[in-house]
Amino acid sequence: MPEVRTIEWIGDESGYVRLIDQTLLPTAVVYRDCHTVEEIWEAIRLLRVRGAPAIGVAAAMGLVLGMKSFREDQGASYRQRLVQVADYLRSSRPTAVNLFWAIDRLVRVVAHRVDQDPPRQLTRRLLAEALAIEAEDRAMCRAIGQAGAALVGEGDGVLTHCNAGGLATADYGTALAVLFRAAELGRRFHVFADETRPLLQGARLTTWELQQRGIDVTLICDNMAAQVMKEGRVQLVLVGADRIAANGDTVNKIGTYGLAVLAQAHGIPFYVAAPSSTFDLSLARGADIPIEQRDPREVTHGFGRQTAPDGIKVYNPAFDVTPASLITGIITERGIIRPVTVEHIQRTLGGPAD
């Protein structure tokens, strides 16, 4: 299995970032080397790197790039320059929570030393923290993969939606981590990937990741999932999550809720894979979450060509909420929450991490 590295740091604190340009997938596999914070800013802005954990890692590494060129004779202090670079990076995708979180974490780690330690030592410390974020993300992906792998039975058909794979994380993904681990353990199975309209993350990214790792995958349109289930070819539905409420209601890419209803109607187990950081315990239930509407042109001009009449109304919710009652289990890096109840969630999230 060839390794796909979404993003990595090359060299010491005077090194650079190498990332795969996801806007060119799946027709071209291009790794870009970013030597400046401006290049990272652009990569995040233009979605060359996407997926919450991957954006966090990219922003952290971008901050290191921004500080490695710091010189004391440039008229600003290390602290001033750090604030400047951090603000600049925060402007790349202002709604990406992991981006803010990662930048804050790096700033905090040097905050109390910034007026005493030499610049090179501070930057080395920033890099160590960025690499720690990356390492934690990789460990989290591996732990989810390990926790869920036993759910994939020999000869099973697994249906997935959108991209909860390595391209969205530093390494291995969440839902796809389960499949990668099952494949590593020698399990043979088959994957159906929903293309996932409107932005086709399933068609463009998930099929590509599975193909790269030699896993048997078939692309379908979203409206074919029910037929594949009816034919008895799906034994497991496995998706990622954007946010999970305290009761287990799960926000994920639009189309997930419909799949959960179809899975229940066909008696097929429906699992969510997500790190414990995805849980938002301040939300009692999914109904409390407003649903974001996206640009109608994603639907009417999806393929570079206009495919609907001028002026047509469009409903384009970015995600939906799957009620906990339709979810068989949630696979986290701390184990599987099953059945999905408030108590089980609290017990799993409260316990010690592996």
Add this chain to the structure above:
Amino acid sequence: MPEVRTIEWIGDESGYVRLIDQTLLPTAVVYRDCHTVEEIWEAIRLLRVRGAPAIGVAAAMGLVLGMKSFREDQGASYRQRLVQVADYLRSSRPTAVNLFWAIDRLVRVVAHRVDQDPPRQLTRRLLAEALAIEAEDRAMCRAIGQAGAALVGEGDGVLTHCNAGGLATADYGTALAVLFRAAELGRRFHVFADETRPLLQGARLTTWELQQRGIDVTLICDNMAAQVMKEGRVQLVLVGADRIAANGDTVNKIGTYGLAVLAQAHGIPFYVAAPSSTFDLSLARGADIPIEQRDPREVTHGFGRQTAPDGIKVYNPAFDVTPASLITGIITERGIIRPVTVEHIQRTLGGPAD
């Protein structure tokens, strides 16, 4: 409401055919005048005209065009020329049942007179038969619309899939006929049109037809239907049919079966609208019907751009089978079959037409 004419004959038996070029919809509305059988052949082949009933009408009118230029001094008899033109038209879309049916019907109507009546009179008779097929289709559409209109309640949300509209028939459509009639009766309601991957008939054609008639319509991706239902915005699901078995199992565009499961889960009535000619009583049940697989490029190269990796496997069934148990009723030109049982179907199809 402006009238959209899918296809019509202009003038007497030396006239011509005017049809809307559906390949250019919805971004351009172009009517093409066809003066020769070759132009009709091309229009059918290139899907400028599509939908089983519309193809039947086009083929019938094409035969008239092929015979109107008949001259006795060209070395072939009227009969020979008729066989030639009929064979030529049959080659335009060799799997279109209505095409064969319409051509045979025209040939039959002149068969016993072909050696005695003057050519112009024979051609006039062919035209009369072609116009009869068109008129019957129009009457069928109107009767379906009339039979189903009461199902659309004031303020309702109606969800539809693919295109069972006027563009597929000579006039008014089947599923959409119900909506057109309800609108004519002054009912106000709202339609959600599934875009219908892979070929986007919903996005390209259904939204356009409804927009033309001033009916409030919103385009959604197929995977958003469940969310719209969950929000309580759908009171009726209404689709067409390609073929219906003796027990009511219904073959229709891929995605229909999933919608029926979702409708049941949300307690929403699910209706099929189709002329009685759609029933194939030689089929006991839907499971007896093999499911046609279509070109993977419809999925991977949807609109002139590649959106999936090279060499990826694709499952692309053209249609699915919705079991009668999920169908609340079938709206035909002879009335509504409800509940959908073998006995009700036989009683309705056996009875006299309106």
